Amino acid sequence: MNITVIGTGYVGLVSGVCYAELGNQVICVDKDPGKIDTLNAGGIPIYEPGLKELASANRSAGRLSFTTDLAEAVRLSELIILAVGTPPLPSGEANLAYIDQAALEIADAMNGYKIVAVKSTVPVGTNERIGKLIRARTSKRFDSISLPEFLREGSAIEDTLHPDRIVIGAESPSAAATMALLHRPLTERIVVTDIRSAEMIKYASNAFLATKISFINEIANICEKVGADVTQVAEGMGYDNRIGPSFLKAGIGYGGSCFPKDTRALIQIAGNVDYEFKLLRSVVEVNQDQRFNVIRKLETIFGGELKGKTVAIWGLAFKPNTDDVRDSPALDIIQHLVDNDVNVRAYDPIATANFRTLFGKSDVVWCDEALDTARGADALCLLTEWEEFSEVDLGRLQSALSQPILIDGRNVFKEEHLLGTDFVYYSVGRPSLSQGVKQQVPVLQ
Ligand SMILES: NC(=O)c1ccc[n+]([C@@H]2O[C@H](COP(=O)([O-])OP(=O)(O)OC[C@H]3O[C@@H](n4cnc5c(N)ncnc54)[C@H](O)[C@@H]3O)[C@@H](O)[C@H]2O)c1
Numbered sequence: 001m002n003i004t005v006i007g008t009g010y011v012g013l014v015s016g017v018c019y020a021e022l023g024n025q026v027i028c029v030d031k032d033p034g035k036i037d038t039l040n041a042g043g044i045p046i047y048e049p050g051l052k053e054l055a056s057a058n059r060s061a062g063r064l065s066f067t068t069d070l071a072e073a074v075r076l077s078e079l080i081i082l083a084v085g086t087p088p089l090p091s092g093e094a095n096l097a098y099i100d101q102a103a104l105e106i107a108d109a110m111n112g113y114k115i116v117a118v119k120s121t122v123p124v125g126t127n128e129r130i131g132k133l134i135r136a137r138t139s140k141r142f143d144s145i146s147l148p149e150f151l152r153e154g155s156a157i158e159d160t161l162h163p164d165r166i167v168i169g170a171e172s173p174s175a176a177a178t179m180a181l182l183h184r185p186l187t188e189r190i191v192v193t194d195i196r197s198a199e200m201i202k203y204a205s206n207a208f209l210a211t212k213i214s215f216i217n218e219i220a221n222i223c224e225k226v227g228a229d230v231t232q233v234a235e236g237m238g239y240d241n242r243i244g245p246s247f248l249k250a251g252i253g254y255g256g257s258c259f260p261k262d263t264r265a266l267i268q269i270a271g272n273v274d275y276e277f278k279l280l281r282s283v284v285e286v287n288q289d290q291r292f293n294v295i296r297k298l299e300t301i302f303g304g305e306l307k308g309k310t311v312a313i314w315g316l317a318f319k320p321n322t323d324d325v326r327d328s329p330a331l332d333i334i335q336h337l338v339d340n341d342v343n344v345r346a347y348d349p350i351a352t353a354n355f356r357t358l359f360g361k362s363d364v365v366w367c368d369e370a371l372d373t374a375r376g377a378d379a380l381c382l383l384t385e386w387e388e389f390s391e392v393d394l395g396r397l398q399s400a401l402s403q404p405i406l407i408d409g410r411n412v413f414k415e416e417h418l419l420g421t422d423f424v425y426y427s428v429g430r431p432s433l434s435q436g437v438k439q440q441v442p443v444l445q
């Protein structure tokens with residue numbers, strides 16, 4: 001099939017490359033000439049494991065190309081997939097300006113029947129609106145498809161080539177059948193719904209996963225007070241098939257370009273039809289507060305006064321295996337430290353450049369290496385569970401720090417790692433780990 005994908009962010013690029021991998025002829029379009037130049041030079045503007053190799057193989061095979069010429073790409077394709085951004089407006093609502101613009105450009109380029117599929121996460125009713133926009137500008141026939149995307153950054157290729165399900169929202173049975181055929185090599189589990197339900201499935205899925213995270217984070221906070229271990233609690237809960245083990249990792253809360261944006265957008269979608277989504281409001285509130293547990297733990301250790309201390313930060317990306325820092329909890333944590341005159345030394349294996357751009361000018365010392373970051377610091381806070389952090393020699397880490405204080409925001413370390421060290425170790429929702437590790441919170445007797 002000849003496919004145009006509009007937008008070369010995570011979704012556009014990964015899905016474009018994967019459709020090409022399935023043997024389709026794919027043109028990826030972006031209005032940003034810098035991105036297209038990078039892609040045409042064999043580079044990849046984002047960090048995503050395996051993407052560069054897969055893109056390069058499909059380009060060499062002649063199945064994948066990159067251009068800024070949306071009109072020409074649309075003319076050559078039967079299926080047009082929108083994968084442009086839908087960032088939040090100050091109200092929390094999704095900004096549909098990129099979607100609208102792309103829809104108008106598609107309309108102006110139409111030269112025959114097309115399927116117009118929307119992979120971007122868009123509020124219920126958006127596909128219908130796009131349809132109206134296009135119809136107002138062209139008499140050429142087309143069918144609208146809602147094609148929500150469920151990939152995760154860091155495992156995007158695996159998620160795309162082996163999805164749990166494909167959701168196709170359609171009015172036209174023949175367009176739905178074409179889309180089912182396209183995705184059949186990926187999975188047998190293809191759910192065909194009406195368009196509005198497909199749009200809602202995306203928001204509901206993200207909101208539910210975010211709810212699981214805030215739920216386990218609150219359980220963790222209670223575990224800290226009652227002396228239970230949230231990792232054991234999550235394991236015990238997760239074996240129940242009705243609950244499942246995933247998304248029960250307590251930590252510093254969810255970040256990234258999707259959960260924070262999509263939970264707020266769904267609250268707005270509900271609000272627009274006079275429904276107050278109380279549960280989701282709490283999920284967002286719990287998540288926003290959870291990141292500050294790191295600060296509260298530092299304050300407990302230093303008797304409330306952080307001014308003048310030096311704090312090392314490990315991890316700036318919102319999760320490992322990505323250089324994406326959008327809505328990363330590290331942004332708020334570091335901002336709070338800087339605002340309180342704490343000297344911050346920060347390191348991330350690959351996300352530092354993006355973080356610096358988003359964070360702006362500040363006195364943070366950006367480091368190139370994990371152990372060096374800890375040198376002379378009064379405490380170390382681990383904010384992203386990059387594998388290299390779990391492999392660090394804790395003896396050398398202890399020597400590098402001026403005080404052996406470790407706040408593990410992602411529960412990376414286990415009891416056996418810490419035995420024989422002098423670390424004052426605070427994690428999330430776990431009581432004292434061993435005699436070698438100093439007590440993090442009083443355990444009720
Ligand atoms: N990032 C994820 O992991 C993920 C996963 C599932 C769904 N989504 C959703 O997919 C959508 C895209 O997310 P993303 O993170 O890939 O976006 P992004 O913001 O990283 O990239 C969007 C790209 O679209 C391009 N663009 C915008 N308007 C254009 C136009 N008219 N013509 C050509 N190019 C145009 C921009 O230049 C940009 O490169 C969002 O709605 C998001 O919520 C994202």
Ligand SMILES: O=c1ccn([C@@H]2O[C@H](COP(=O)(O)OP(=O)(O)O[C@H]3O[C@H](CO)[C@@H](O)[C@H](O)[C@H]3O)[C@@H](O)[C@H]2O)c(=O)[nH]1
Nearest residue numbers: 149150151152153247248249251253254255256258318319
């Ligand atoms: O048990 C968990 C799982 C995740 N997280 C955090 O949740 C955030 C999001 O993680 P993840 O879902 O793995 O990454 P994303 O790439 O943001 O993917 C989510 O958002 C995408 C965009 O909508 C969807 O396509 C995916 O299905 C959905 O998982 C990160 O900050 C994680 O640290 C936790 O704190 N605990």
